[in-house]
Amino acid sequence: MGQIEIVRAAPGQAGTLTALMHASSAYQGDYASILAGYAVTPEYVEAHPTFTATRDGEILGFYTLLAAELDLLFAADQAQGLGIGARLIEHMLAEARERGLDSVRVVSHPPALAFYVRMGARRTGTIPANPPKVRWDRPELRFDVPTG
Secondary structure (H helix, E strand, O other): OOOEEEEEOOHHHHHHHHHHHHHOHHHOHHHHHHOOOOOOOHHHHHHOOEEEEEEOOEEEEEEEEEOOEEEEEEEOHHHOOOOHHHHHHHHHHHHHHHOOOOEEEEEOOHHHHHHHHHOOOEEEEEEOOEOOOEOOOEEEEEEEOOOO
16 A cells, blocks of 8 residues: 655546545535535636645545645545545645645535534634525634745
């Protein structure tokens, strides 16, 4: 088994990122509506720094940091428990530090709240439901970006 590498995504990987996102068991059932019709496009990857976690050429997860907000973070179901999410958060915080940010906002998928808290985020509020696509309240959190 090879090393996990985190590298900048290429626009041509957008379809693979979309497939990974839509295959996530965390977004099945009641939560499926939020991803319905959503795709990561080559233009999105080109415009917004997106990073992939890969091992032996296979994409196991990815994230996108927009300004001072984590827009997307997914780890493939088959990679759950391998530390991919933690590695992506660590990389995201280093990226935020390089950009001169002091914090990063996260509007979380409700089942991911415990993960973000374990990774060091603090809860700052709740984003109300916005039906019909988002029928549930979402936790709002913030990561403080360590200096130096």
